Amino acid sequence: MRRTNTFVVRPLSDDDERLLLDLLDASASLWNELNYERRQQFFDGESVWDTADYRKQYVDVLGSASAQQIIRKNKSAWQSFFAARENGEDTAPPGYWGNEDDGRELRTFIRNDQYTLETGERSRVEIPVGQALKDEYGLGYHDRLRLEVCGAPKWDGEQGRLEIQYDETDDTFRAFQPVTVPDSRQDSPLASEEAALDVGANNLVACTTTTGQQYLYEGRDLFDRFRETTEEIARLQSKLCEGRYSSQRIRRLYRKRTRRRDHAQDTLVRDLLERLYAERVATVYVGDLTDVLSTHWCAEVNAKTHQFWAFRAFIERLSHTAEEYGITVEVRSEADTTRTCPACGEQDDTDRAGDVFRCPCGHEAHADLCASRTFLERQASKEVGSMARPVRLKWDDHNWSELPHSPERASPNEKRTNRSTGDGKLASVGAA
Numbered sequence: 001m002r003r004t005n006t007f008v009v010r011p012l013s014d015d016d017e018r019l020l021l022d023l024l025d026a027s028a029s030l031w032n033e034l035n036y037e038r039r040q041q042f043f044d045g046e047s048v049w050d051t052a053d054y055r056k057q058y059v060d061v062l063g064s065a066s067a068q069q070i071i072r073k074n075k076s077a078w079q080s081f082f083a084a085r086e087n088g089e090d091t092a093p094p095g096y097w098g099n100e101d102d103g104r105e106l107r108t109f110i111r112n113d114q115y116t117l118e119t120g121e122r123s124r125v126e127i128p129v130g131q132a133l134k135d136e137y138g139l140g141y142h143d144r145l146r147l148e149v150c151g152a153p154k155w156d157g158e159q160g161r162l163e164i165q166y167d168e169t170d171d172t173f174r175a176f177q178p179v180t181v182p183d184s185r186q187d188s189p190l191a192s193e194e195a196a197l198d199v200g201a202n203n204l205v206a207c208t209t210t211t212g213q214q215y216l217y218e219g220r221d222l223f224d225r226f227r228e229t230t231e232e233i234a235r236l237q238s239k240l241c242e243g244r245y246s247s248q249r250i251r252r253l254y255r256k257r258t259r260r261r262d263h264a265q266d267t268l269v270r271d272l273l274e275r276l277y278a279e280r281v282a283t284v285y286v287g288d289l290t291d292v293l294s295t296h297w298c299a300e301v302n303a304k305t306h307q308f309w310a311f312r313a314f315i316e317r318l319s320h321t322a323e324e325y326g327i328t329v330e331v332r333s334e335a336d337t338t339r340t341c342p343a344c345g346e347q348d349d350t351d352r353a354g355d356v357f358r359c360p361c362g363h364e365a366h367a368d369l370c371a372s373r374t375f376l377e378r379q380a381s382k383e384v385g386s387m388a389r390p391v392r393l394k395w396d397d398h399n400w401s402e403l404p405h406s407p408e409r410a411s412p413n414e415k416r417t418n419r420s421t422g423d424g425k426l427a428s429v430g431a432a
Helices: 014-043 054-062 064-086 131-137 220-238 248-278 290-295 299-309 311-324 367-379
Strands: 002-011 107-110 116-118 124-127 145-150 162-167 172-180 193-199 203-209 214-218 281-287 328-332 351-353 356-358 364-366 391-395 400-402
Touching: 002 014, 002 311, 014 054, 014 064, 014 107, 014 131, 014 145, 014 162, 054 064, 054 131, 064 107, 124 162, 193 367, 203 248, 203 367, 214 248, 214 367, 220 248, 220 391, 248 281, 248 311, 248 391, 248 400, 281 311, 281 367, 311 328, 328 367, 356 367, 364 367
Parallel strands: 193 281, 214 391, 281 328
Antiparallel strands: 002 145, 002 172, 107 162, 116 124, 124 145, 162 172, 193 203, 203 214, 351 356, 356 364, 391 400
């Protein structure tokens, strides 16, 4: 059974932070150089497997083992690409980790036997770096980079390859550690509840569980900011000289828009799955938006579903994170769920006005929550319980905060604990 520990890592000094950023930047350079050669070979009809020996080029910065891990990760991405093509899927070749002008995706991979993770009063992880970086930052020949660990690893088992990422949006380094846990040590062997998600842009996610819980993640403010940035990009593009298509400021706005959206969605996925895990949910059903994404005529909805929502990326993010909790994600058709009454099953004479769903039978409720409930009842292998009062959540640029239940009441967002970092203290001994 594979699970993933997620925790925040913190450099012990400014020099350590610069060293770590140099390490991640070199990893991105290695990926991009190798990927460029393979893309050129692919488009020229040549084999993508006959490439230069990039491990030798980067061994002094990354170390031999870490350089090899990135090369293997790239090879795996290309193998997945070719497998998808054989299955008839229309997919693009593996992309780049950004560039120096527009910003890079900073991450690296470290082989399972090349790092040491220790938990206790001074929890830490130690990772290797190449000799060139050691010389530049004054590390000895046998020294490794030591980072503090914040957040107790949840799973204890045979450790896999460590991934470290830098999140520029909130200036945080995060580590992801896959572990192999014996099936006999599942912490939730009796989990059997189910949940269904209705995804959109006005409300990013409406969720209903078979336990009767409902969660609504509001998205209007997020999309309004996304649209404002898009309009500013268009305004700046209109002022470019003839023959120019972009500028440093435009690229910066594109990058800011994407990272702000991704940060909100990443945090949403984590918050939702923690709630579903506590509800003992084993399976999550998500509506397949493929037809909507390709045929919807409304320009504003297209902007929300194609650019803002990034549905396919969201599903991938949801699936990967769900693995950490032992939750399965299944994409199913949600045809007609938005116009079906969950109380009587009527479809033809129902009405939706904004967020309000009304049926001639007298049923009236939030439209997206109704759709998620109908969707769940179609997919679930068990009866859906009576509905509790929905939990409404709003983004405050850092967390999804619970709001008062009544939409008519206005008050500040309630403070929530950031569960990804706990109380900011270092991990304690024996946490599992």
